[in-house]
Amino acid sequence: DTGVSQNPRHKITKRGQNVTFRCDPISEHNRLYWYRQTLGQGPEFLTYFQNEAQLEKSRLLSDRFSAERPKGSFSTLEIQRTEQGDSAMYLCASSLAAVETQYFGPGTRLLVL
Amino acid sequence: AQSVTQLGSHVSVSEGALVLLRCNYSSSVPPYLFWYVQYPNQGLQLLLKYTSAATLVKGINGFEAEFKKSETSFHLTKPSAHMSDAAEYFCAVSDLPDEKLTFGTGTRLTIIP
Numbered sequence: 001d002t003g004v005s006q007n008p009r010h011k012i013t014k015r016g017q018n019v020t021f022r023c024d025p026i027s028e029h030n031r032l033y034w035y036r037q038t039l040g041q042g043p044e045f046l047t048y049f050q051n052e053a054q055l056e057k058s059r060l061l062s063d064r065f066s067a068e069r070p071k072g073s074f075s076t077l078e079i080q081r082t083e084q085g086d087s088a089m090y091l092c093a094s095s096l097a098a099v100e101t102q103y104f105g106p107g108t109r110l111l112v113l
Numbered sequence: 114a115q116s117v118t119q120l121g122s123h124v125s126v127s128e129g130a131l132v133l134l135r136c137n138y139s140s141s142v143p144p145y146l147f148w149y150v151q152y153p154n155q156g157l158q159l160l161l162k163y164t165s166a167a168t169l170v171k172g173i174n175g176f177e178a179e180f181k182k183s184e185t186s187f188h189l190t191k192p193s194a195h196m197s198d199a200a201e202y203f204c205a206v207s208d209l210p211d212e213k214l215t216f217g218t219g220t221r222l223t224i225i226p
Contacts (some may be wrong), residue, residue, distance in 0.1 A: 004156070031211055042203050042216030044115075044158070056213065091156060100145050100164055100210035104156035 002026075006092050006104035013082055020078045021108045025094030029099050032100060034067055036060065037089040049075060050097060063079045082112045115140040115206045122176045127225045132176075132191040136204030146187045147205040147214065148178055157203065163187060164210065174198070180191035181208065199224045 005024045015021050025032050030051050035043035042113040046065070047057045050074035061067075062080075079086055089109050093102040117174040120135040138144055145164055149157040152160060161172025168180045174197075178189045201221050 030173075033213065035214075040122075041217070041218050042205075043214070045213040045215070048213060093157075095211055099210050100147075100162060100207070101159060102214060104149075104158070106156045109154075 004092055004094050004103055006105040006108050007107060008092075009106060010109050011112075012113065014113050015084060016081055017038075018078065018080045019082060019110065020076055021090055021092075022074060022076050023092030023094075023105060024074045025092070026103055027097070029094035029103075030072065030097050031092040031095045031102075032069055033092065034075070034077055035091040037091055038087075043091055045099070046077075079110075082110075084112050085099075086110060087112045114146065114209060115215050115219035117204050117206050117215055119202075119204050119220050121220055122218065123221050123223065125223040126194045128196055129193050132189070132194045132198065132222065134189040134202050134204075134222065136178075136187045136189065136217060137185050138187060138204070138206045139157050140206055140208060142153075142208050145207045145210055146178075146180060147207075148172065148176070148185055148187075148189050149203045149205060149216075151201045151203065151219075153200075160189070160202075170177060196224050196226065 034046040037043040044046040048070040064080045068078045089107045091107045093104045095102045116139045118137045147158040147162045163180045175218045204217045
């Protein structure tokens, strides 16, 4: 059990650029979640997958955001035309379906200049 | 929709003193409740969870929490604070065991030597 991993750990980009983050869940976990955490706040739900199917998206996930989990293993979160308001920590978590414990990765910290 | 309120964004206690972090929830169904801890620049680590079994839940690092349905509370306690307990603590709720988590805004715990 190597835990949930996220890459990159830090990303600095200029406004208007596209960025992509990757999450590798714990190997046998079929559920994968994305959350966003801004400074001084708790994580907010963005979207989640069961295997390759995206089951729910938050209204926070604007059209500029897209997430995929093409083979039911790793997932990517892409933000197009980044804005300064996108600066946050993006957290990934995984779990087994019908089991309540979500295991979190270390996060990707995004700074949009 | 469920929600979580954490009273006190900052709590300071002396080393060796009782730690009490407050969490109240709102949920239309019997909830699943969690406490997570976050150290600087890291992801979230599960401390403990309530899943409708025993109302007093014991977690890691000497923490425990009591589910009180009549008060809609799930406060986190530790009898004797240690310097290593300094971190941010988040209470979270979900309606189903593998559904998205709704987090509170967090409580930053400072330990005074």
